[in-house]
Amino acid sequence: MTKKNLGTLCVQAGYEPKNGEARVVPIVQSTTFKYDSSEQMANLFDLKEAGYFYTRLANPTNDAVANKIVALEGGVAGILTSSGQAANFYALLNILKAGDHIISSSAIYGGTYNLIANTLKNFGIEATFVDPNISIEDLNKEFKKNTKVVFGETLSNPSLKVLDIETFATAAHEHGVPLIVDNTFPTPIFLRPIEWGADIVTHSTTKYMNGSANSVGGAIVDSGNFDWSKYKDKFPGLTEPDESYHGVVFTESFGKGAYITKMTTTLMRDLGSIPSPQNSFYLGIGLETLHLRMPRHFENALALAKYLKSNDKISWVNFSGLEDDSQHELAQKYLPKGSCGVIAFGIKGGRVAATKFMDSLKLAAVVTHVADARTCVLHPASTTHRQMNDEELKKAGISPDLIRMSVGIEDAEDIIADVEQALNSL
Numbered sequence: 001m002t003k004k005n006l007g008t009l010c011v012q013a014g015y016e017p018k019n020g021e022a023r024v025v026p027i028v029q030s031t032t033f034k035y036d037s038s039e040q041m042a043n044l045f046d047l048k049e050a051g052y053f054y055t056r057l058a059n060p061t062n063d064a065v066a067n068k069i070v071a072l073e074g075g076v077a078g079i080l081t082s083s084g085q086a087a088n089f090y091a092l093l094n095i096l097k098a099g100d101h102i103i104s105s106s107a108i109y110g111g112t113y114n115l116i117a118n119t120l121k122n123f124g125i126e127a128t129f130v131d132p133n134i135s136i137e138d139l140n141k142e143f144k145k146n147t148k149v150v151f152g153e154t155l156s157n158p159s160l161k162v163l164d165i166e167t168f169a170t171a172a173h174e175h176g177v178p179l180i181v182d183n184t185f186p187t188p189i190f191l192r193p194i195e196w197g198a199d200i201v202t203h204s205t206t207k208y209m210n211g212s213a214n215s216v217g218g219a220i221v222d223s224g225n226f227d228w229s230k231y232k233d234k235f236p237g238l239t240e241p242d243e244s245y246h247g248v249v250f251t252e253s254f255g256k257g258a259y260i261t262k263m264t265t266t267l268m269r270d271l272g273s274i275p276s277p278q279n280s281f282y283l284g285i286g287l288e289t290l291h292l293r294m295p296r297h298f299e300n301a302l303a304l305a306k307y308l309k310s311n312d313k314i315s316w317v318n319f320s321g322l323e324d325d326s327q328h329e330l331a332q333k334y335l336p337k338g339s340c341g342v343i344a345f346g347i348k349g350g351r352v353a354a355t356k357f358m359d360s361l362k363l364a365a366v367v368t369h370v371a372d373a374r375t376c377v378l379h380p381a382s383t384t385h386r387q388m389n390d391e392e393l394k395k396a397g398i399s400p401d402l403i404r405m406s407v408g409i410e411d412a413e414d415i416i417a418d419v420e421q422a423l424n425s426l
């Protein structure tokens with residue numbers, strides 16, 4: 001498709017049917033694909049020919065939806081995974097091995113924190129966590145000889161910190177390593193991290209991209225901008241012959257597609273976290289309205305944030321859309337049109353009042369989820385982040401009284417009325 005605007009890409013990118021083919025991307029619910037000769041099949045295995053042969057490695061439905069996300073993020077290649085967790089795991093593992101070091105923003109999703117701080121540590125990969133608003137001078141000091149990647153969330157879940165992407169990208173590139181960012185919350189509708197220097201973008205598509213909370217999924221998009229061969233010694237998996245694939249050198253054979261091709265042919269082959277084509281189909285349908293839903297999420301959240309701000313039962317409100325918010329200045333730079341529908345606030349009376357408030361809500365449901373059409377609410381300290389001690393919680397920007405409210409796309413008046421009646425019950 002020639003260069004189009006985001007709304008058009010949401011609706012149409014990724015799938016262009018030929019004459020007589022289905023208008024809507026078909027659900028190719030088949031594990032395998034038929035060929036006339038074994039020679040052709042052998043060529044597919046050797047990556048000499050492009051084609052589908054086994055859905056763990058590639059599937060037309062999954063590819064069409066991945067390509068839509070690639071178009072939205074302005075990347076060159078992408079892949080879907082079975083969850084957001086798998087996306088971040090693969091994005092990192094594709095370039096890391098035992099003995100390597102990661103620099104990560106400390107303001108990240110609880111699952112990703114556990115992945116980096118514990119699971120990858122058990123793999124022999126160390127991490128240093130830094131404040132998302134760290135100065136470039138201080139960030140530069142954290143690099144070690146074995147640092148291979150910098151990671152952060154563009155707008156963190158649930159602490160809602162805006163990552164200074166340019167600072168992180170500049171520091172990463174000065175040290176010859178890529179910046180990977182998780183762009184789940186803003187989505188490309190509000191922020192396209194590649195334009196600010198990020199090299200690889202990940203998503204939990206479970207959230208706004210799907211939008212209706214009907215399937216878990218993830219995505220990884222490569223900008224194609226990072227020059228792996230310039231730092232050959234740092235990334236041998238991409239720049240040296242891969243013995244598990246007939247000695248292929250991914251950067252030589254696949255150019256800008258090297259990173260995603262390696263992920264497909266080695267990580268998907270060996271670990272296999274693919275989405276089902278059915279789930280990818282739901283994701284594709286969700287993406288068709290992403291450009292309509294995101295502004296509505298933001299408007300509703302802003303209206304609720306302003307209401308909460310004026311209520312004396314509330315001790316604090318975090319939402320980058322509020323002018324006096326600590327993140328507002330960075331948000332004006334990176335998220336000028338809006339951020340997301342998630343807000344965080346504290347209720348006077350701490351943990352006890354927070355629980356009573358949540359139990360009194362009628363329209364907003366208490367669920368372990370964020371970022372879908374229905375308004376919902378969660379208390380991270382007792383759920384998603386319960387593995388963290390108080391010190392770690394503080395570092396991740398979460399206080400024990402923090403309530404995370406994911407404002408849906410219902411009518412704002414009804415959402416506010418529900419919150420009001422719950423506050424009145426305190």
Ligand SMILES: *Cc1c(COP(=O)(O)O)cnc(C)c1O
Nearest residue numbers: 083084085109157184204206217
């Ligand atoms: C939810 C979430 C994840 C994990 O995604 P799953 O789809 O639940 O595996 C990762 N990063 C962020 C920012 C998230 O919000």
